[in-house]
Amino acid sequence: MKLYDTYTSSIREFKPIDGNNVKVYVCGMTVQDSPHAGHLRTFTSFDILRRYLEYKGYKVSFVQNFTDIDDKIINKSKELGIDWRKIAYKYEQEYIQYAKLMNFKEPDFYPKATLHIQEIIEIIQSLINKGFAYVSNGNVWFDVSKFESYGKLSKKTIEELISGYRIEPDSSKKNPYDFALWKAYKENEPYWYAPFGRGRPGWHIECSAMVITHLGETVDIHGGAEDLIFPHHENEIAQSETYTNKKFSNFWIHTGFLNIKGEKMSKSTGIFLSAKDLLENYEPNVVRLFYIKAHYRTPLDFSEELLNDAKNSWNRVKNFLLEYSQDGKILTDILYKFEEAMDDNLNTPKAISVIFDAINLAYKNREIAIDVSWTIRFLLSILGFDINxxxxxxxxxxxxxxxxxxxxxxxxxxxxxxxxxxxxxxxxxxxxxxxxxxxxxxxxx
Ligand SMILES: [Zn+2]
Structure with missing residues (x-):
């Protein structure tokens, strides 16, 4: 099985580090608002990656976090006059409901940043001791200039980083591109006590702490949407590898955006379709099919037309399965074609076409229809469709x-x-x- 790795910019043969065990960490939601269709696309891609790895016989440990402390959560709390913890909890629960509806396999663990403050403090202290982080005005910054391979994931050079920071550099930083490990206490904001001063963690260090706590110092796959490559994942590598002296992740997997009219779906730009609106109009299987008819790395443009195409395609599959609902046997030639597509960096568009070609064939040659139907049901379950x-x-x-x-x-x-x-x-x-x-x-x- 081959997977595209962002770090090496290449499609590589996937082999677990430790025998048959595969450790996967996916950056989850910052629970400041309801999920939108772009989030569901990302997590559908990782759900399929996980299910396919399990189908291949690997024992997968799958961890997906919640970022439950963040500027946006705090701002919302101030705006609405509601405790920040209540806001985070509400959106966490909401996400879990949508994840169930979408038939995402439940992660082995959903860690929350605020339950890992001690681990975060320990890592930051160690980075300070090693001379890779410094305290300034109560903030702790990671000294990017000390980490030689900084920029390797996002392919950015220090020069590019410098030119990328036109905004007034924070006066407490040595370099404008140094990033926050710990943010100094501000009035009316949540804080925790630490040896380097009270405050709260930066976003990047939270994920490093959760990865190391739940999966260990090196994972097989670390992933998220492609906008996390820089700075989030770049920073996770710098701080984690400095802390452990080990490679942080063997594969870096990033998923393409869901766009609307060519623009990335995002809460901050106001260009988005909520998960609620999407799932009120289309059943989860149709949404899943809509997503995976495109390859996970390519951008996908949201359109009613494509969703209706997916709906028609799904009805065709469903009617075929209902018409031939008896038990049959697996047709290995179809299975092998499906595996060939999926082994090639999870080529789901090709895997889906294998399924539709088989249905067309079965309608022409009804003798094989029961076995084709049986085989397709098996393939759909690997892809996470709910065929109940x-x-x-x-x-x-x-x-x-x-x-x-x-x-x-x-x-x-x-x-x-x-x-x-x-x-x-x-x-x-x-x-x-x-x-x-x-x-x-x-x-x-
Ligand atoms: Zn993360």
Whole structure:
């Protein structure tokens, strides 16, 4: 299996560091607001990565954090006059609800930054002791000039960094590009006590502490949306590798944006579609299909047209599976084509086309339809689709048997008006009855 690694800018063969165990850390939500469709795209990509790794037989430890202390959360708390903890908790719970709705496999752990303050303080103290961080006006800054390979993930040079900081440099920093590990206490803001002064952690150090606490000093995969490459992940590498003297992550995986009319979906620009609006109009399977019809690294432009395409495609799959709902066997040629696509840096657009080609083939050659259907159900479950409607359909089979039997009795007793009423009412629901020589058959339109 090959994956694209941002750090080496290459597609590399994926091998776990430790036998069969794969440690994955994904940067989660800053819980200051409700999730939008862009967030759901990112986490769908990582859900599929995790599920596919598990399908390949790896034992995956999957950790996704909540950033529950942040300027935006504090500002919102001041604005609304509500305790910042209540705001963070509300949006955490909201995210978890959407994650369940989207059928994201639950992470092994959802750590929160504020529950790791002691670990954060310990790392910062060690960075100060090593001479890589300095205290200034109650803030603790990471001295970027000390970390030789700084910029390696984002491919930025120190010169580029300097020119990138046109804004007035913070007077307490040695260099404008030094970043905050600890922010000095400000009045009416949450704070914790530390040997270097009371205050609160910077965003980047929180993730380093959570990774090291829950997964250890080196992970197999660290990921997030591509806007986290710089500065967030670049800074995580600098501080973590200085602290541990070890490589922080073997692979860096970043997902492309969901755009609206070419612009990145974002709360700060006001250009976004909320998860609520999206999922009120489209079922989660359709949303998942819409996302993965594009490769996870490419930008995807949101459009009603593409979502409706996904809806039609999903109905086609669903109808096929309902029509051929019996148990069959796995057709390995389809499975191998699917694996070939997924092994190639999770090429989901190709994997999806394998599924649709198989359906087309089955409609032409009905003898294989049951086995194709069985195989597709298996592939869809690897991709995280919720195919529980299959179970419902078994109940539907039983219910339809009863209805057909009663209708048959009615017709035998010349109660045609009632039997026709059953037929009409079912047709309104999209279920068509066909009276054939072999008896009455039914199908879902
Ligand atoms: Zn992070």
């Amino acid at each position: 409607f299959q179970r419902t359909s078994n109940r539907l089979n039983e219910i339809m048997d009863i209805i057909i039997e009663i209708r048959h009795e009615l017709r035998k007793n010349a109660q045609f008006e009632l039997s026709d009423r059953i037929r009409t009412r079912l047709k309104d629901m999209g279920i068509v009855l066909e009276d054939t020589k072999e008896g009455t058959k039914w199908k879902v339109l």
